[in-house]
Amino acid sequence: MVxxxxxxxxxxxxxxxITRAAEQIGLTQPAVTKQLRSLETEFSTPLLVRxxxxxxLTPAGQVLYHYAKRxxxxxxxxxxxxxxxxxxGQGEIHVGAVSTVALSTLPTVLSTFTQAFPxxxxxxxxxEIQQTLDGVIRGxxxxxxxxxxxxxxxxxxxxLFSDPVRLVVAPSxxxxxxxxxxxxxxxxxxxxxxQNPSRFRSFVDGVLxxxxxxxxxxxxxxxxxxVTSMVKVGLGVAMVPDSVVRQDIAQxxxxxxxxxxxxxxxxxxxxxxxxxxxxxxPLTALMRTVFDRYHVPAALWPPWYQPxxxx
Numbered sequence: 001m002v003x004x005x006x007x008x009x010x011x012x013x014x015x016x017x018i019t020r021a022a023e024q025i026g027l028t029q030p031a032v033t034k035q036l037r038s039l040e041t042e043f044s045t046p047l048l049v050r051x052x053x054x055x056x057l058t059p060a061g062q063v064l065y066h067y068a069k070r071x072x073x074x075x076x077x078x079x080x081x082x083x084x085x086x087x088x089g090q091g092e093i094h095v096g097a098v099s100t101v102a103l104s105t106l107p108t109v110l111s112t113f114t115q116a117f118p119x120x121x122x123x124x125x126x127x128e129i130q131q132t133l134d135g136v137i138r139g140x141x142x143x144x145x146x147x148x149x150x151x152x153x154x155x156x157x158x159x160l161f162s163d164p165v166r167l168v169v170a171p172s173x174x175x176x177x178x179x180x181x182x183x184x185x186x187x188x189x190x191x192x193x194x195q196n197p198s199r200f201r202s203f204v205d206g207v208l209x210x211x212x213x214x215x216x217x218x219x220x221x222x223x224x225x226x227v228t229s230m231v232k233v234g235l236g237v238a239m240v241p242d243s244v245v246r247q248d249i250a251q252x253x254x255x256x257x258x259x260x261x262x263x264x265x266x267x268x269x270x271x272x273x274x275x276x277x278x279x280x281x282p283l284t285a286l287m288r289t290v291f292d293r294y295h296v297p298a299a300l301w302p303p304w305y306q307p308x309x310x311x
Contacts, residue, residue, distance in 0.1 A: 003075070005039040006068040008032055009047065013065055017055055039064075073139035074278075092121040093282035096132035096144030096272075100163075100224060104243035105145060105269065113289040120282045129199055136272050142283045143273040145290070147241070148199060150272050156302045158271045160294040164242040165204060165265040168254040170234045183211055183261045190218040190236035192227050200267075204239045207265050228254065241267070273302060284308045 008025065012032065015021040022032040040047050047061035057065060097106055102124065110122060125132070125141060129148060135141035137154050150157040169177065178185045186208065193215065194201040208215055218236050221227050224244045231238045232253055248254040271290055277283060288307040290296070 002039070002042065003071070005035045005042070006064075006071060008035040009039055010065065010068050010072060012036060012048070012055070013057065013061075069138060069140075091119070091280060091282045092123065093142045093280070093286055094123045094125060094135075094140065095286070096125050096127060096135050096141040096146075098129055098132060098146050099126055100147055100241055100244055101145045101269065102126050103224065104241075104246075109290055109293055112293065113286055116289065117282070117285045120285065122282075122286075133272060136274055139274065139278070142277065142280070143271060143287065145269065145271050147267055147269050149268045149270050154275055155272050156275060158273075158291075158296060158300050158302070160269050160271055160290065160296065162266045163269055165239050165267065166242050166245055166249070167237060167239055167257045167259060168228070168231055168245055168249070169237045169257060170232050171252065171255055173234045173237075174255050177257070181257055181259050183213055183259060186213045186259060186262075187216060189216065191215045192219050192221070192230045192236045192238040193217045194227065195220045195222045198222070200241070203267065204265070208239075211262055213262075239265075243269075275302075276304070279304060281308060 008021065011025055012018055012021040015024055018032050018036070019029055022029045025032065036047065043060065043064065045060040046058050047064060048055045049058055050056075095106075106124065110124075114120070114122070125135065127135070129146050132141065132144045132146055133150060133152065133155070136144050137152075145160070147163065149159055177189070196202070205215065219230060221230070224240065227238050228240060228245055228248060230236065231240075232248070237257070245254055245256075249256050271287070273283075273287070284305065285308050287305060291301070291307070
């Protein structure tokens, strides 16, 4: 009974009110209210308060909501684990990724994975790094691939590969730049940059500032595609991950520039998984695909991980 009440409580919070929750669950409003009151009696404290026409979690409600979501995820995992017993080599997996990974890394990985494990459905969730990390911690995502190494007590972070950062310009603008290009010249260039707050923007700005360069930002965008598009039409230069512009550089649509006095800049793309996850067949199968693709040594594997063979 408490599990039903917890599910109802989560639905009320997610729906933003009792009336909407009742409609979604298919119960009457009094029945949903009764479940909420029973839960408040169980914990001897109010869980929700009304602010005008909106509801708001009390401090106790915030704590219970956090644990109720985790319980829901555990129940989903338990159901999946039981079902897997009857359909080996099948199932589904929820994967988190930042946009750069979704564009450049996941297509190859998932192509290999789906060929080896055709019975597994993959759901990809694109988000910011913190949002994606939270999803792994809460158990909503089986694993994630992000563009920074992560140190957190609840997750294992396994480095996969280094992604160099390139300074790129359109071929049409190349003749207008000093040659050779030095650090002092960078402060006089128009930069197409990423919107703040952005871990990549902060990372690049920090490296440039360490070398005395304050970038003159002409435009800001929150998309790799838009940043590179603006550079291609000659509006400025940009610092972008190699994985995003590798094909553009190879095709001659962008030129990668070397800067005298600026050491190579690179970031590490990593796989993130919970310390003690539900060890489903889809999870271990996808981890094997990723580890094989990037030649991750066994010394870096999580202690619980054992590779699985394709069916």
